Amino acid sequence: MYRYDTYDQTLVDERVAQFRDQMARHLAGRLPEEEFRPLRLQNGLYIQKYAPMLRIAIPYGMLSSTQLRALGDITRRYDRGYGHFTTRQNLQLNWPALEDVPEILADLAKVQMHAIQTSGNCIRNTTSDQFAGIASDEVEDPRPWCELIRQWSTLHPEFAFLPRKFKIAVSGAAEDRAAIQVHDIGLRLWHDSDGSLKVKVLAGGGLGRTPMIGDVVREDLPWQHLLTYLEACVRVYNQFGRRDNKFKARIKILVKALGIEEFRRRVDAEWAHLKDGPQTLNQAAVDNARAHFVEPERRAVSEQAIATFEALRGENRAFARFVTNNVTDHKVAGYKAVTLSLKRREHAPGDVTADHMDAVADLAERYSFGELRVTHEQNLVLSDVPVDQLEALWQELEALGMANPTVGTLNDIICCPGGDYCGLANAVSIPIAQALQERFEDLDFLYDLGPLDLNISGCMNACGHHHVGHIGILGVDKKGEEYYQISIGGNATDDASLGKILGPSFYREDVPEVIDKVLKVYVEQRHDDERFLDTYRRIGLKPFKERVYA
Structure with a gap:
């Protein structure tokens, strides 16, 4: 790192x-x-x-x-x-x-950490795929490019007081795990037919009060121009973004108002002053950034060890469930990435105690070269675990209560701090997550449902990303009382979509029953091997609405 x-x-x-x-x-x-x-x-x-x-x-x-x-x-x-x-x-x-x-x-x-630009109307922390550098479907490691963006954007004198906050996400894999379509700027690294690295640039995505999917500004930007083109995009936003109304100040509002063609024209006009200038990247600069992300000295894992792991997976049902849900394929044979669940009913989703931080640090040193990742789903990842150590790691995680085999299921809930902490929240969100975890704790039921994202936000700022949950829950205020609005059909990956509101909002105590009815429609209506999102897109909102409001 x-x-x-x-x-x-x-x-x-x-x-x-x-x-x-x-x-x-x-x-x-x-x-x-x-x-x-x-x-x-x-x-x-x-x-x-x-x-x-x-x-x-x-x-x-x-x-x-x-x-x-x-x-x-x-x-x-x-x-x-x-x-x-x-x-x-x-x-x-x-x-x-x-x-x-x-x-x-x-x-x-x-320890080489800081809080610079994690708030304010500036370029925030650049995010990426939690499996960057190790994913089996990776086209280009995004981490060096994220680092170059971090260096460019940190204390940038021109962008310290933008119209509003500004967020950039970078993906370098076949599957988008960085939600690039719902960021102010989304970047996708890809190779053309001759192997040249290109960057797909999207602008105008975002959630919050006015959720939008980003538009493609440039499909095939040569990598050398990444920083100058980003500078042009942010300059256009800084010049023309609204400052009279904070609710209409994000770049998504500007892109929508201008239209993508006019926004692209203005970016290109600005870029003409920057292209081939001193911020143009060369191979030496990229190599210097890449040199920080060296491959660890992984020992070879024998075919026999891999076979033993597969046999153990077949013999131990609890271990098999953990592997199926919490273990991800690695680009190196004999290694896996392991997701540690931070979703326990006694804590808010994403919360971790100091004692658990110490314990996980120990595990990272023993099993994963001292390296960890933080996921968008509010979990942690050990990135380089040999398969012949997976069972031992699983047993230690079980003892810590962090082996919950529900990653990617309904119970892997994304949740903002809500009204328990945040002064902007309209309603609490953590108790909703805990009530749903209690209602839907049966593992067989969760596995039968298949992959399902349930996201909860306590207000329209959408810190819980409810707009892009397959099922989204939003806390709303009605004359001083807390209510909850349900949406269905959101998605943050390649086929990104924004959820549609089911109908009038519900009392807090009714939310688990409402979600149960939504799930029953899915189970009754789905075709073989159909995900919740597939079924929703095939049958639409009406059957869910009819069941819930019957």
């Missing part, structure tokens, strides 16, 4: 010192809130419903065991002993004291 050079470390250390001074002046009353607010936001510091919240960057979702231990230590000393992994591959602390934040940032800097 990427290691800081002297420049990186100096930049982060100086940023910590700068913010320490800003915080001291604010606490002393010399820096009023209206001036302090944009400064704290660009260091990831929010003021939430009950306490400050600090969002820590995990660039493109990669963590070392050392960094995870440091996060655990920080949660013990400065928070309540746990952290929350988000759908954008970051970690949030929900209870830090305002005066402790500079110390937290200083401790993060010691």
